[in-house]
Amino acid sequence: MDEKTRARLILKALESRFEVPDLSEIADDPFKVLVRTIISQSTAGINTRRAYENLSRKMLLTPKSLAEADVKEIEDALFVAGLYRNKSRVIKKVSQMIIQEFNGSLDFIYSKPLKEARKKLLSLPGVGPKTADIVLLFCAKRPVLPVDTHVNRVSKRLGLVPPEADYEKIREVLQSLYLPKEYFKVHMLFISLGRKICRAGRPKHDECPANHLCPSSHA
Numbered sequence: 775m776d777e778k779t780r781a782r783l784i785l786k787a788l789e790s791r792f793e794v795p796d797l798s799e800i801a802d803d804p805f806k807v808l809v810r811t812i813i814s815q816s817t818a819g820i821n822t823r824r825a826y827e828n829l830s831r832k833m834l835l836t837p838k839s840l841a842e843a844d845v846k847e848i849e850d851a852l853f854v855a856g857l858y859r860n861k862s863r864v865i866k867k868v869s870q871m872i873i874q875e876f877n878g879s880l881d882f883i884y885s886k887p888l889k890e891a892r893k894k895l896l897s898l899p900g901v902g903p904k905t906a907d908i909v910l911l912f913c914a915k916r917p918v919l920p921v922d923t924h925v926n927r928v929s930k931r932l933g934l935v936p937p938e939a940d941y942e943k944i945r946e947v948l949q950s951l952y953l954p955k956e957y958f959k960v961h962m963l964f965i966s967l968g969r970k971i972c973r974a975g976r977p978k979h980d981e982c983p984a985n986h987l988c989p990s991s992h993a
């Protein structure tokens with residue numbers, strides 16, 4: 775079986791087990807998605823949600839409002855998230871830079887060539903490739919496949935990417951195996967598999983819908 779066929783069958787198997795969220799329910803204003811993704815770094819989903827909701831209750835989630843906010847106020851809202859002090863400083867700094875460098879808006883993600891838009895996002899403090907790609911895919915539906923810790927682990931165990939592959943290599947290989955219109959689905963389904971079954975410790979091979987396609991199923 776060739777790799778594209780195997781990749782396709784893996785996706786089908788995951789679709790039969792997990793739901794794909796509606797992108798329109800996740801996509802939001804790019805600045806809000808950026809803020810939420812920064813909060814989510816090294817933080818469980820439930821705490822990310824709580825921290826994000828706290829912050830939205832306390833202040834308007836706009837670059838202007840967060841750039842002018844007292845960092846202590848941001849810290850109070852983000853307290854439930856890991857590394858909240860650092861994240862609060864980053865969010866304030868990012869907001870200031872968006873105002874100074876990008877005229878207060880991330881709208882360039884819709885209009886600039888993909889490479890340029892990605893480069894501009896990556897120039898912001900605390901914004902790495904995963905955060906930039908999430909904003910580009912979720913908000914502007916640009917053809918990039920974000921790689922988080924689950925996508926990384928699952929795609930390596932499934933043998934879709936080499937074990938030593940770094941972020942860019944994983945993204946490049948997965949993007950070549952799937953169609954751009956599938957990138958969101960692949961991202962979300964690999965995360966579901968990684969969270970629920972193919973966990974970092976003790977993966978549940980027996981419960982895995984893709985175990986017949988996985989070289990690590992007996993590891």
Ligand code: SF4
Pocket residue numbers: 928931932971972973977978979982983984985986988989990991
């Ligand atoms: S068979 Fe095991 S290692 Fe392979 S994807 Fe499923 S849970 Fe992960």
